[in-house]
Amino acid sequence: HKILILNGPNLNLLGKREPEIYGHETLKDVEDMCLKVAQGLDMEVAFRQSNHEGTLVDWIQEARESFDGIIINPAAYTHTSVAILDALQAAEKPVIEVHLSNIHKREEFRHTSYVSKTANGVICGLGTQGYDLALQALSRLLSSR
Ligand code: DQA
Numbered sequence: 596h597k598i599l600i601l602n603g604p605n606l607n608l609l610g611k612r613e614p615e616i617y618g619h620e621t622l623k624d625v626e627d628m629c630l631k632v633a634q635g636l637d638m639e640v641a642f643r644q645s646n647h648e649g650t651l652v653d654w655i656q657e658a659r660e661s662f663d664g665i666i667i668n669p670a671a672y673t674h675t676s677v678a679i680l681d682a683l684q685a686a687e688k689p690v691i692e693v694h695l696s697n698i699h700k701r702e703e704f705r706h707t708s709y710v711s712k713t714a715n716g717v718i719c720g721l722g723t724q725g726y727d728l729a730l731q732a733l734s735r736l737l738s739s740r
Contacts, residue, residue: 596737598730599662600629601654602644603670609695617695618722625723632727636734648672648679655682664689664733666726673698673708680709689736691729694719 602622605612610621626642633640641662645651651672658665665688672679673694683690690713697720698705711717716732718725 596663596734597639597641597661598633598733599654599658599665600626600640600642600726601651601665601667601669602642603651603668603672604646606668606670607644607646620723625726628723629726629730632730636730638730638734640730648676652678652682655679655686658686658688662688663737664691666691666693666729666733667710668693668695668726669708669710673710674704676709680712683710683713689733690714691732692717692719693725693729695722695725696720 606622609617609625610619622644629640629642643654645654651669655665665683665686667683667690669676669679669692690710692708692710692714698708700720708717715736718728721728
């Protein structure tokens with residue numbers, strides 16, 4: 596199976612950005628970990644990051660044709676983007692939403708997620724391990740189909 600892993604705005608700064616909240620690992624570390632985990636699950640992954648909403652929408656549209664499932668950390672767009680929600684709904688692929696931090700423990704504006712309205716599952720608060728768990732969940736989901 597082919598999995599698209601998408602990361603939203605400011606996640607390119609992972610490791611440097613508010614490390615007390617998001618930890619010291621970089622996005623490259625997360626990518627390397629995902630490639631390793633995927634290999635063990637006999638899955639292929641494409642790992643991408645953009646600060647631009649429209650680019651994320653374009654990539655989600657690409658998943659319609661080219662991927663079997665999507666893992667997305669939409670970052671701040673989680674709480675604002677109807678466009679990303681619509682694109683995920685149109686993709687008709689299983690979606691796992693991941694957040695490094697526990698968004699429910701933080702500011703009120705982080706408590707709602709548009710993406711959760713379509714995600715098969717949501718993992719938050721477990722740091723980078725969330726990506727590992729999301730890959731395992733998608734692997735099971737796809738092989739039980
Ligand atoms: C985040 C949580 C969001 O509220 C925030 O805007 C982010 C990262 C997380 O991974 O914890 O940029 O998605």
